[in-house]
Amino acid sequence: MTVGIDKIAFFAPDTYVDLTDLAQARDVDPNKYLIGIGQSEQTVVPVTQDAVTMAANAASKLLTETDRQALGMVLFGTESGVDHSKSAAVYLRSLLDLPASIRTVELKHACYGATAGLMMAKDYVTLHPEKKVLVIGSDIARYGLNTPGEVTQGGGAVAMLVSQNARILALEDDSVVKSEDAMDFWRPLYRKEALVDGHASENIYIDFFTAVFDDYQKLTGRTIEDFDALAFHLPFTKMGLKALRAVLPQANDLKQQRLLEAFEASRVYNRRVGNLYTGSLYLSLMSLLANGELPAGSRIGLFSYGSGAEGEFFAGQLMPDFDPQALQADFAQFFGQRRRVSVPAYERLFNQSLPDHDVLLDTKADSARFVLRGITHDQRQYQDRTKA
Incomplete structure (x- = not known):
């Protein structure tokens, strides 16, 4: 039995700011953003979207009625929860009209939450092969205007359906994790924007990757030569490149070239969406599958990292039935329909927030199916809106 990712879908709002425009507005050389951090565009999330609506917009693309009836759990990874108590997953269950006889749990460990859900889903389906699990990663990355982290903002959601006989990526059993109490990134309950020690965060990220990759090799006996691609958590794409470069000397020249080519494919979409x-x-994985040239059976290594800190390295094999054309078409449509906003418009959208009292929002400018009213x-x- 192969358990893994059977379906995957993405959603982000259709408004974005061009980082060349932002660099000029901030009196910064655009190459600091385009090359220095490896980002070119950034999603701007309107107040009518939150972690729940973005998750619903992503998940609605992949669930059939058969999938709904087979669901055993909804595992919702987020650090942008909408309630200190109530799970975002139960809101999602209601919006998608999912069966009531399922678990609905929200998971949090910074950017690692969706991976925790994926690992739990794999274990659950292994024990209950007739069941499926919906795994969500949905967030809005906020650091504030005119801050060092401004160009690593963004937002969106990835939805994954985990099942037996997976048609995209079969997850292998061996994985390695590492956790440590670190203050590289955090957001106190009273803050809307995150706090980050950028230099420390980069160092810890790379240290965690090299540690879990080394432990993985010791555990499995595999080496970098056994991988056709490595996919990374990409808060900004240059960070993943730095991590990859830390282990490239372990490979021969041809393998180094192929891993670098695969990495470039894996960051195409992240460059344009943001954090x-x-x-x-998982957006990086989608980018790799859509833009890379990996044959069936390719082994992909995945590094997940959540500040604070938790890291995990695991692997999967690309299934023979996977066809990248649908994925390519979805992203072509998404990027083709986006609306570029000016820097002043981006700043206005960023500063809009829900008040602490009753309010009715104007949703006319939001083209998504699911919105916050x-x-x-x-x-x-x-x-x-299909039921309005």
Whole structure:
């Protein structure tokens, strides 16, 4: 039995800011953003979207009625939760009209949350092969205007369906994890924007990757030569490149070239979307599958990292039935329909926030199926426009 990712889908709002425009507005050389951090565009999330609506917009693309009836759990990885108590997953269950006889759990460990869900889903389906699990990574990355982290913002959601006989990526059993109490990135309950020690965060990220990759090789006996591609959590794409370069000397010249080519394929979409937090690794995986040239059976190594800190290295094999054409078409449509906003417009959208009292939001500018309509009696009001 092969358990793994059977379906995968992505959603982000259709508004974005061009980082060349932002660099000029901030009186910075654009290459600092385009080359220095490896980003060219950044999703701008309107107030009518949150972690729940973005997850619903992503998940609705992949669930059939058969999938719905087979679901055993919804595991929702996010660090952008909408309630200190109530799970984002139960909101999602309601919006998608999923069966009531399923577990709905929200998972949090910075950007690692979706990977925790994926690993739990794999174990659950292995024990219950007739069941499927919906795994979500949905977040809004916020650091503030005119801050060092401004160009590593973004937002969006990735939804994955985990099942037996997976048609995209069969997850292998061996994985290695590492955790450590580190203050490289955090967001106190009273803050809307994250706090980050950028230099420390980069160093810990690379240290965690090299540590778990080394432990993985000791555990399995495999080496870098056994991988056709390595995919990374990409809060900004240059970070993944730095991590890859840390282990490239372990490979021969031809393998180094192929791994670098695969990495370039894996960051095409992340460069244009920005930081997804929990979804970043899986957007990178989608980018690799759509833009790379990997044959069936290719072994892909995946590095997941969540500040604070948790890291995991695991692997999967590309299944023979996977066809990248649908993935390519979805992203071509997404990028083709996006709307570029000016820097002043981006700043206005960024500064919009839900008040602490009842409000009705104007959703006319939001083209998504699922939107946040407002707040009534301290309760978020969501809308599925297909039922309006």
